[in-house]
Amino acid sequence: MKNIIFHNDQWLENNAIFNVDDRALRGDGVFDTMLIIKEESTKPYFAHADLHFDRLKNNAHHMEIPLKKNHDELLNIAQQLCDKNNLKAGRYALKTTLTRGMSNHGLMPPSNEETQETLTMHLTATSEAFPDINAIIARRYKRNEYSPLSQIKSMNYGDNILSLIEARHKGANEALIQNIHGHIVCASAGNIFVVIDNQLYTPPLSDGVLDGITRKLLIRKYHVIESSLTFDDVTNKAQGIFITNSIKGCRPVRVLNGKALNEPEIKIDPDFHLD
DSSP: OOOEETTTEEEETTTOOOOOTBGGGTTTEEEEEEOOOOOEOOOOOOTTTHHHHHHHHHHHHHTTTOOOOHHHHHHHHHHHHHHTTTTTTTEEEEEEEOBBBOOOSSSSOOTTTBBEEEEEEEEEEEESSSOOEEEEEEEEEOOOTSSSSGOOOOOOOHHEEEEEEEEHHOOOEEEEEEEEESOEEEEEEBBBEEEEEEEEEOOOGGTTTTOHHHHHHHHHHEEEEOOOOOHHHHIIIIIIEEEEEETTTEEEEEEETEEEEOOSSSSOOGGGGGO
């Protein structure tokens, strides 16, 4: 694969676009990650592109960042990006970022009339095989369910990163994160589902949950109850725990807080979201 990216209506070699004056450094932006599957002698498949671009537009609206391109234009850019990078058969993550662009020092953003937003798309190869999930429940950092940022893919991921660092210190590779009220709401980069008495549960968005695309699809396909998850629900009552996101699909947690978990009673194909 080549290393060509789209950046503000230009095709550039990757790593040639970083600017210290971009407001991305203040977390002033949103992003999206979409799965692309390329089979031999076929065009790339963009998994649920409409849902992804819809969410990107809605997230940008929350941040009051203008997104001037429509769905068709974004998809056309993505298709050209695949062509220019000569994709071979495999799986790829299409990463789209939108920031408020350049501005002077300080937190006050420019007005909409002065904003020159920055739109970037690039590709990275991904895999169909991922390490088993060995998770902890993070104790040091909480997710603020009162912040509107908790429900969108903004460029503010500090709490998630710190929670992952805590997990690494404890020999794990994933962190489940609690909100201020102590409810478990998500993983560091995915939504959480638990099985209790042969029933799937997932926290409601109001608990500070990202409106994940794969979360939405799983709720549509399975009978899922949206309900706050307590520490006891996850550590003692759950007969299975899943984490979902657009790249990895639906994966079971194998170890939680150092304790091996049984196979979930409900079986979900990791690639159910591609049906």
